[in-house]
Amino acid sequence: xxxxxxxxxxxxxxxxxxxxxxxxxxxxxxxxILSNLYPWMSDGKKIAxxxxxxxxxxLAEIFKRGYFDRxxxxxxxxxxxxxxxxACRCSDPVPSTVDIGEPxxxxxxxxxxxxxxxxxxxxxxxxxIYQFRKCNKCFACTANCPVCFCDECVLEERTFVPERGVxxxxxxxLIRAYHLADKCIECGECERSCPAGIPLLTFRKLVAKDxxxxxxxxxxxxxxxxxxxxxxxGEALEGDECNEC
Amino acid sequence: MNVEHVLTTCPYCGTGxxxxxxxxxxxxxxxxxxxxxxxxxxxxxxxxxxxHAFVQHPDRLKTPLVREHGELKQTSWEAALDLLxxxxxxxxxxxxxxxxxxxxxxxxxxxxxxxxQKLARAAVQTNNVDHCARLxxxxxxTGLLYSFGSGxxxxxxxxxxxxxxxxxxxSNTLEAHPIIGARMLKALDRGAxxxxxxxxxxxxxxxxxxxxxxxxxxxxAWINGMIKVIIDEGLxxxxxxxTRTTDFDKLKxxxxxxxxxxxxxxxxxxxxxxxxxxxxxxxADRAMIAYAMGVTQHSNGTNIVEALANLAMxxxxxxxxxxxxxxxxxxxxxxxxxxxxxxPNLFPGYQRVDDEKARAKFEQAWDVKLPAKPGLTxxxxxxxxxxxxxxxxxxxxxxxxxxDPDLGHVEDAIKExxxxxxxxxxxxxxxxxxxxxxxxxxxxxxxxxxxxxxxxVRLIRKAVNPPGDAWPDWKIACELGKRLGAKGxxxxxxxxVMAEMATVTPIYGGIDHDRLDREVLRWPCPSKDHKGTRIxxxxxxxxxxxxxxxxxxxxxxxxxxxxxxxxxxxxxNLFQYHTGTMTRRSSKLEREAPEPYVEMNKGDAKRLGISExxxxxxxxxxxxxxxxxxVTERIIPGSIFIPFHYAEAAANRLTNAALDPESKIxxxxxxxxxxxxx
Ligand code: SF4
Ligand code: SF4
Numbered sequence: 001x002x003x004x005x006x007x008x009x010x011x012x013x014x015x016x017x018x019x020x021x022x023x024x025x026x027x028x029x030x031x032x033i034l035s036n037l038y039p040w041m042s043d044g045k046k047i048a049x050x051x052x053x054x055x056x057x058x059l060a061e062i063f064k065r066g067y068f069d070r071x072x073x074x075x076x077x078x079x080x081x082x083x084x085x086x087a088c089r090c091s092d093p094v095p096s097t098v099d100i101g102e103p104x105x106x107x108x109x110x111x112x113x114x115x116x117x118x119x120x121x122x123x124x125x126x127x128x129i130y131q132f133r134k135c136n137k138c139f140a141c142t143a144n145c146p147v148c149f150c151d152e153c154v155l156e157e158r159t160f161v162p163e164r165g166v167x168x169x170x171x172x173x174l175i176r177a178y179h180l181a182d183k184c185i186e187c188g189e190c191e192r193s194c195p196a197g198i199p200l201l202t203f204r205k206l207v208a209k210d211x212x213x214x215x216x217x218x219x220x221x222x223x224x225x226x227x228x229x230x231x232x233x234g235e236a237l238e239g240d241e242c243n244e245c
Numbered sequence: 246m247n248v249e250h251v252l253t254t255c256p257y258c259g260t261g262x263x264x265x266x267x268x269x270x271x272x273x274x275x276x277x278x279x280x281x282x283x284x285x286x287x288x289x290x291x292x293x294x295x296x297h298a299f300v301q302h303p304d305r306l307k308t309p310l311v312r313e314h315g316e317l318k319q320t321s322w323e324a325a326l327d328l329l330x331x332x333x334x335x336x337x338x339x340x341x342x343x344x345x346x347x348x349x350x351x352x353x354x355x356x357x358x359x360x361x362q363k364l365a366r367a368a369v370q371t372n373n374v375d376h377c378a379r380l381x382x383x384x385x386x387t388g389l390l391y392s393f394g395s396g397x398x399x400x401x402x403x404x405x406x407x408x409x410x411x412x413x414x415x416s417n418t419l420e421a422h423p424i425i426g427a428r429m430l431k432a433l434d435r436g437a438x439x440x441x442x443x444x445x446x447x448x449x450x451x452x453x454x455x456x457x458x459x460x461x462x463x464x465x466a467w468i469n470g471m472i473k474v475i476i477d478e479g480l481x482x483x484x485x486x487x488t489r490t491t492d493f494d495k496l497k498x499x500x501x502x503x504x505x506x507x508x509x510x511x512x513x514x515x516x517x518x519x520x521x522x523x524x525x526x527x528x529a530d531r532a533m534i535a536y537a538m539g540v541t542q543h544s545n546g547t548n549i550v551e552a553l554a555n556l557a558m559x560x561x562x563x564x565x566x567x568x569x570x571x572x573x574x575x576x577x578x579x580x581x582x583x584x585x586x587x588x589p590n591l592f593p594g595y596q597r598v599d600d601e602k603a604r605a606k607f608e609q610a611w612d613v614k615l616p617a618k619p620g621l622t623x624x625x626x627x628x629x630x631x632x633x634x635x636x637x638x639x640x641x642x643x644x645x646x647x648x649d650p651d652l653g654h655v656e657d658a659i660k661e662x663x664x665x666x667x668x669x670x671x672x673x674x675x676x677x678x679x680x681x682x683x684x685x686x687x688x689x690x691x692x693x694x695x696x697x698x699x700x701x702v703r704l705i706r707k708a709v710n711p712p713g714d715a716w717p718d719w720k721i722a723c724e725l726g727k728r729l730g731a732k733g734x735x736x737x738x739x740x741x742v743m744a745e746m747a748t749v750t751p752i753y754g755g756i757d758h759d760r761l762d763r764e765v766l767r768w769p770c771p772s773k774d775h776k777g778t779r780i781x782x783x784x785x786x787x788x789x790x791x792x793x794x795x796x797x798x799x800x801x802x803x804x805x806x807x808x809x810x811x812x813x814x815x816x817x818n819l820f821q822y823h824t825g826t827m828t829r830r831s832s833k834l835e836r837e838a839p840e841p842y843v844e845m846n847k848g849d850a851k852r853l854g855i856s857e858x859x860x861x862x863x864x865x866x867x868x869x870x871x872x873x874x875x876v877t878e879r880i881i882p883g884s885i886f887i888p889f890h891y892a893e894a895a896a897n898r899l900t901n902a903a904l905d906p907e908s909k910i911x912x913x914x915x916x917x918x919x920x921x922x923x
Contacts, residue, residue, distance in 0.1 A: 005252050005704075006763040007281040009265060012248040026280050033250075033267070033277055040269040043246050133452060134430050136423050137819070137837075138291045144278070156836065166420060166448045166819050193278060195288040195427035197434055 001026055001050075012037070024050065024078055024100060027088075029189040031058040031146035038068060048074040053095045054088075057185035058146035065149060079103045088188045089201065112202045113209075128203070134196035135167040141176065141190035141200055147183040177207050184208065246270060251708035252279060254695045256352065256688040257292040257822050259574035260402065260424045261697025264289060266297055266689055266708040273297040273689060273709050283765050284402055284701065290423030291834065292822060297689070298831035300709070304671055306684035307713025317682060322714065322724075329639075329681050330728035332664045336637045337369060342616070345664075346373035346626040346635055349587030350642035351576035353718050354693025354705065356742035358578075358585040359593060360722035360734070361641055365620070367611045368731035372598050372620030373635075376587045377643055378579050379623040380650075383908035384541040385572040386583060388550030390595070392558075394788025397580060399569030399781045400533060401699045401767065406431045408567040410438045410529035412522075414464070414553075415539020415914075419448040420819035422573050422698070425535070438525050442467065442514075443539060444814065445844075445886055446879030455522055458881045461812045462801035462915040463512040464540060468552040469798070470508035470516075471523040473500045475559055478520075480527035482561030489791055490558050496793035511798055513881075527560045531567035538575065538816065542913040544802040546905045551794035558791050564782040574698040576823075577688075581696030584753065584768065585746065589620030594750035610749050611733050622909040624649070624902065630658040637664035641718055642685065646674035647824035647892060650900040650911040651867045668721055671826050674892055685718050686711035693719070693739040694758070700767040700778070702756055801915040802903035805883070809865060809917035811849075812884045813899060821890035829890070841872040841891035845920060849883070850876040855922050863887065865918045868898035874920075885920060889913075 001008050003021040010028045013019055030049055041047065051059065056075065062068050079101035085093045091106040116124050142148045142155060155172060184204050191201040250265035262285035267275040276297050280287035309325035310317040336344055347369075349361040358376070365374035378386070386396035393399075405411060405428035419426035426449060433439055433452060441450035442457045450456040459467055475481055476497065486493050505516030526532055534557055540549050550572075557563040557570040574580045586593035596603035599617055608615050621629060627649065629635040638659065649655045659665055659678050667679040670687045688695075690711040696702045711717070719739055726734030736742050740758040747753050752769040755777075760766060766777035781787065805812055820838040822828040829835050843863055845855070855861055857876045862869050863885065872887070872894040880886055889896040901916040 006765075007252060007263070007279055009252060009279070010250050010277060012250075028277075028280060036267055036275045036277075037248060037269060040272070040274060041246060041248075045246075134433075136290060136419055136426065136448070138289065138423065139294060139833075140278075140288065143294050156833075192280075193288055195290065195424055196430055197427070 001028055025081065025084070027084060027189075027192065029144050029146055029187060031055050031062065032144050032189065035062070035067070035146065044072070046072050046074055048076055050078050050100075051075040051095055052078050052080055053093050054090070054185050054187035055146070056095050058187065061147045061183050061185065067149065076100065090186070090188070110202055110205050112199055113205050116202070116206070129170070131196075131198045132170060132173050133167050134198060135172070136196055137166050137168045137172070138195060140193040140195065144189045144193045145180070146187060146189065147180065147185060150179075173203070177203060180204070181207060249708070250277060251706050253689065253705045253708065254577065254697075254703040255289070255293045255296055256577050256827070257296065258422050259576060259579060259698035260284065260422050261577065261695060261699075261701060261703050262289055262293050262424050263703065264293055264296070268708050271709050273300050284697070284699075285424055288424060288427060291820060291837070292828065295831045295833050298833065299827040300687055300689045301712065302671075302830045304830060305712045305715070306669060306671060306682065307715060308684060309714070310682040312680045322716070325681055325683060326724050326728055329666055330725060333369065333637065333639070333729060336664060340636050342369050342371040343373060343620070344634065344636040345369055345371055346375070346621055346638050348623060348638065348640040348643050348645070349374055349376040349582050350718075351377050351579035351582045352642045352688075353582070354578065354691070354739060355581040355585045355696060355702070355746065356693045356739040357641070357718040357722060358582040358587045359742055359746045360719055360726070362586040362593070363611065363733070364722055364726050364729075364731075366607075366615055367613045367733065368726050368729040370614070370616050372589050372616055372618065373626065374587055374620060375589050375623040375626065376582050377576065377623070377648060378583050378588070379910060380542075380648060380913070381538055381575045381579060381910075382541050382572055383622075383910040384543075384546030384550050384905050386588075387908040388547040389554060389570075389572070391547075391794060392551050392554035392792055393782055393786045395595075395781055396572075396583075397781070398571040398573070398699050399563060400567065400571055401701075401779050402428060404567045405429050405533060405535070406435075408432055408437055408529075408531045408533045410440065410526055410532040412440045412526050412532060412534045413449060413453075414442040414534070414536050415541070416535055416537035416573055417443070417445070417447040417449070417816060418535060418537075418573065421537060421575070421817050423819065425573060425698075438529070440522055440525060442522070444881050444884050455518070455525065457514050457518055457522065459512040459514055460881075461814050461884055462543060463798065464543070464549045465545070465552045465796055466503065466508050466511040466798040467514055467519060468549070468556055469500045469503035470505065470512075470514075470519050471526070472496070472556055472559055473503045474520045474523035475527045476500065478524070480524065481559050485561030486559060489564075489785065490793060491790040492793040492795070495795040496555055496559075499795040499797050526556075526562070529562075532560070532562040533567055533569055533571060534562070535571045535573055537573045539914060541572070541910060543910075543915065544903045544905050544912040545799050546910045547907040548794070548796040548799075552796050554791070555793050555796075558793065563791075565780065569780065572698070577697070578695040580698055580700065581694065581702070584696055584750070589622055592749075593746055594752045607749060613732065624904055624909050624911055627655055627658045630661055633661055636662060638662055639666045639668075640675065641668045641722075642670070644669075644673040644675050644824040644826060646678070647889070647895055647897065649902075650897055650913060651902040652895055652897045653868050654902060668718060670715070671830070673824070673826055683721055684713065684715035685721065686715050690715070691717035691719070691739070694743065694761060696768070701765050702753070702761055702768065703765070704758065704761050802912050803866075803901050803915065803917045805917045809919045810883070811918045811920060813863070813865065813916050813918035814884060814886050814914045815889045815896045815900060816886065817890065818888045821888065823890065825890040825892065841870075841888070841894035842875045843872055843920065844875045844877050844880050844886040846880050846882045846884070847876055847878050850874065853920060853922060855920070859922060862921050862923065863899065863918055864921075865899040865901070865916050867901070870894040870896070870898050885918060
């Protein structure tokens, strides 16, 4: 990222080019930005990318599915600032190699998750219904997501999400949560880019907790295969997911 | 390989979100929100995320076209421009300059609109220049000029977030201005009260604390009713009224008669509910009104706007942080195209053409004699064309064969023209009738500025080259100006045009592209060291004292009859935009809302034996269209709603071209209609 036009912009520069006023404090979702660009970058050259811990996990999910050629990607590890860690309620903020920044500890708790878990289930449902009624179907939560990969998005399929309807209804959000259950690496980009201010990261944290408790699985490590991607005998499935649905 | 992220301004609604266009080797591949932008804060609506999709569409116009033996044939720029200039000169000589009209465009930049009006005024000597603001907020401009002296949003978009009460009427904010709606949702989360008064249910009204439905066309009655409650219950801001305004007595006189019973009989709103709304609004610390076309598009639109201005002034909810009256402007640059003088009675910066001093200033600046008589409005130009008085129209980026009321009449009118020239990015319903069609560059292919609804002047930056031989409109205007033999069209960049515009437009006096490249500036910005103005009317109103207008309820031009028992209102949906030229070519947007439909109330539908998804025909005194029925409880009985995006069932075949006498805005929001199955 660098400073331009009184703003901070994501940039891609060629080797030897002057990087300008580099900034690392604005949380652009660089893996999403790179995923958009990658299919067009057919020259086979190496790509270096600023990598926070969440980006590193996103990359692992991307590599695992063969979307990027591992040999082309050079990671520049960035340790997030205390402020950013607090804003993201991030429990796991330090990348495996730190090239830029000072490592800081993560935050263990999410106040809203705790508040919600202390509510009755009816209250909790009411809370989420209010939140989702604000949804404006901008698709920011999928467009900016670094691990939303499917070519044909089920949210665009008419069976579950009728056309036009604003707000789009509960199924929109439940399908999204389910589809990301074994991929979401909790970067929080959906929540940051949601114009309705829906606490999507908290929603995710609650789903992830169940997933951890039930399957002992957390995404973001390219050696672990998702339990949703195994055969009934427990063996890893071959190839891409989501081609059918 | 070259990868760029080019910061620019959204080409859809007037919110003016900034984002990055992702470009790989002159190919536009996507949109990335800009996290540090003050207005959008890294958030966009679905249209913003898809703003790249139509740009490199194969349907783009790529070469100049000229009609020969009934068919449009490709030609060179030289030939097309020579022909256009020649025709304009011929018609001007034969019928006089006022037989020619120019349409500027709310989709073009300030610089371009400045050139379009200069073309009409300085090169052709006519004030016949107007644009689609006539169809959306003309009544805001006339109404608020009378009440306050300035017809723009009094506050800024971020301020919505800090209001305690947000009063929305005639605006489907979450669909039409989603990122302004996002600020309202933030306020809601904080505990602010949201009040919506609208005949339709909207995504925002469903979240509001109080939602009231009035009969379409009854707005002044309920607004006056509210003011009466405020006066009767002693909720008037006496200090404000005494020191900042005039003519309060006249207002008191008219609202005296707005008794709860009378108001209920006109509007259908229950007295207790209206009183509650009046109290919540009047008592709030910081209260903002937001309104849009539901208010303005009436044959008494100017009066409705003035009534809202009265409401803001009696309660003193104007002229300070999160207190004000806010018309939400529809197009990306409709504010700017008004600012830059794309209006028949006003030079750039709202200086009157019939004011001798203003005219003398422009005559000196442009070194040419200028006409004093205000020109034709868009709506009147079409009427004049129909009777053969207007002979030529040069249209920059507007699609009047979709956007104007009573399309049958528009079609008859433009067929009468000796010259119809259309400059656009795609072939449109209007260009089908043109004699000359010129291909233009779109927002992603040129530099310039848009002024958003909160008066922020925002740069658009060239990201890719235009397709084929297309030119930016500013260059087309300059070349045409030169061919018409006019001085002052030798510009080599939009920045130079803005530099000239700033010298003659006091509210833009301190604005230049260099400053805009670094900071957000809102007009008035009179000098280079001025930081721009966030809130209007803080110490005094632009005109001095705010003026109460004693306006009273009048029925709409057309009321339901036995033959046409429904009230038809028109508007937008979230996914499509206006005449659909751009959005219908964006696959993700078209996928969400591919088909025209009419919304009708469940009870009405049942009575007529119509169920969800049935084909129906809707007719008015002017025409008939066929489309699908969408049966809902979200519209009050007796009313129907049709979005106006779809050429295959163009809502404006039905609408009434009855005009507001002052602003000449048509009554898009009320006409009598009938629905039949099949
Ligand atoms: S980002 Fe928010 S508003 Fe947009 S679709 Fe997702 S949940 Fe809805
Ligand atoms: S809210 Fe308006 S300006 Fe912002 S992205 Fe949507 S259409 Fe564009």
